[in-house]
Amino acid sequence: MEPKNRCDLKKLFKTGAKPSQQDFADFIDSTLNIKEDGIENPAGADTPLKITAQGDDEKLLDFYAGDTKTWSINQKSGDKPGLNIKYNSGDSKLFIDSSNGNVGLSIDDPPKAKLHIRQTCHEDALRIDDQLNNTTPFVIKKDGKVGIGTDCPKAKLEIKGDQPVLKIWGQGDNDNATIQLGESTAANGGFDLKYIGSSEKKLYIESYSNCVSKGKHLTIVSESGNVGIGTTCPDAKLEVKGNLKLEYGVAVNAFSCDGTLEGCSDMAIPTEKAIKTYADTKALLHGCVSEDFSAKNLTVNGVIKPSAGNKKNNGIFFTKEPDYGSKDAAWIRYYRCGNSGENTTLEIGTSNDCDDHIALMPRKGNVGIGTTNPRAKLSINGGLHVGGDSDPGDKNLLVDGRTTTKELSVSGSLSFDTPTRQIINMCNNNYGIGIQDGTQYFRTDNNFA
Numbered sequence: 001m002e003p004k005n006r007c008d009l010k011k012l013f014k015t016g017a018k019p020s021q022q023d024f025a026d027f028i029d030s031t032l033n034i035k036e037d038g039i040e041n042p043a044g045a046d047t048p049l050k051i052t053a054q055g056d057d058e059k060l061l062d063f064y065a066g067d068t069k070t071w072s073i074n075q076k077s078g079d080k081p082g083l084n085i086k087y088n089s090g091d092s093k094l095f096i097d098s099s100n101g102n103v104g105l106s107i108d109d110p111p112k113a114k115l116h117i118r119q120t121c122h123e124d125a126l127r128i129d130d131q132l133n134n135t136t137p138f139v140i141k142k143d144g145k146v147g148i149g150t151d152c153p154k155a156k157l158e159i160k161g162d163q164p165v166l167k168i169w170g171q172g173d174n175d176n177a178t179i180q181l182g183e184s185t186a187a188n189g190g191f192d193l194k195y196i197g198s199s200e201k202k203l204y205i206e207s208y209s210n211c212v213s214k215g216k217h218l219t220i221v222s223e224s225g226n227v228g229i230g231t232t233c234p235d236a237k238l239e240v241k242g243n244l245k246l247e248y249g250v251a252v253n254a255f256s257c258d259g260t261l262e263g264c265s266d267m268a269i270p271t272e273k274a275i276k277t278y279a280d281t282k283a284l285l286h287g288c289v290s291e292d293f294s295a296k297n298l299t300v301n302g303v304i305k306p307s308a309g310n311k312k313n314n315g316i317f318f319t320k321e322p323d324y325g326s327k328d329a330a331w332i333r334y335y336r337c338g339n340s341g342e343n344t345t346l347e348i349g350t351s352n353d354c355d356d357h358i359a360l361m362p363r364k365g366n367v368g369i370g371t372t373n374p375r376a377k378l379s380i381n382g383g384l385h386v387g388g389d390s391d392p393g394d395k396n397l398l399v400d401g402r403t404t405t406k407e408l409s410v411s412g413s414l415s416f417d418t419p420t421r422q423i424i425n426m427c428n429n430n431y432g433i434g435i436q437d438g439t440q441y442f443r444t445d446n447n448f449a
Helices: 006-012 021-029 272-282
Strands: 059-065 068-077 080-087 092-097 103-105 115-117 126-128 138-140 146-148 157-159 177-182 190-196 202-209 212-221 227-229 238-240 254-256 268-270 329-336 344-351 367-369 378-380 384-386 397-399 422-426 431-436 439-444
Touching (some): 268 272
Parallel strands (some): 103 115, 146 157, 254 268, 367 378
Antiparallel strands (some): 068 080, 092 103, 126 138, 138 146, 190 202, 329 344, 431 439
């Protein structure tokens, strides 16, 4: 039938007109038939229009743009009962499963959740903007990345916000909030980030394998903030049960408060108190009690004050028997000599045998006794007594015994106190001066005058 509008049909049936059979056929075809067209307007004010589905897909309604079919609504998609909306291409855009109410978007299979969205390669899956459209509270990008508070997530899940952005709670008082990190199967193991609330109030990082916990490796106590590694009951801000190793360092397992420092390993680090105790008890520092002290090298920026006295535990005492000697010893001591405190002696000594020497080695310099500006290898400002301990007098030389010299210069008198026959021998004994029987003589070879 050629399409006619209502005005054209009314002209066929105006007063005095003789409608033909074809006019009546066109009129009947222009109306809806309940049986053939499946559209019925049931009686009753609250009864909606009744549309009966047509065909195997139980089509309900098609939409057209001119002569071009655009959208369709049908009661089932294939053999899946439900309400389906699709475009003329045939792909389902919205499907509501009649059996469970699940909604599918761009999905041909039955939706597997209350809202099941199939991602396409060109559009994001889901986006929710705030009322002012200046923040994106939630987005699922076309690559599967999820953003909360951001529309450009750089990871599978990115959360952006200035308040707590993620809260995880247990279902009840005895349920523990847990985040589990691991591989694709539980058998490979992984780690749990677990908070145990009312009974312990602690945060744990524990390992697991085959869904069985293998131990709590790190503990944080919520009330004190103490952190434990290898222990679940830390008593300090950081307590480590086990070895501790820093980069490029050695492993340690304790902070030691032992003030003796007797250990000889890299496993313990002494505390400040231990070091101070050791220094106070092992070295004379700031008037503290003195005990044995051992050091490889000792540098003192100040004064060294050894104890005064004439005993082996006074002064400076060198290590005995250097280079495997036999009972050899050396010392420097300062002590009182006699009963008067005004008589003191600085003693530099060695012991054991005649091969133990005291040597002054000034190299190109000189040694002075009683003078700070010696002009000779040995300069003595005072008297010198060789072979005895009596006072020779100022600037005098007193020799007990025989004296041999290549040259002798005397600026004063030369005295001899000996009963010997010859007092002075000269020139390899070729000449001599002496006294015999109270008579002075001069000798040339064996000739006397």
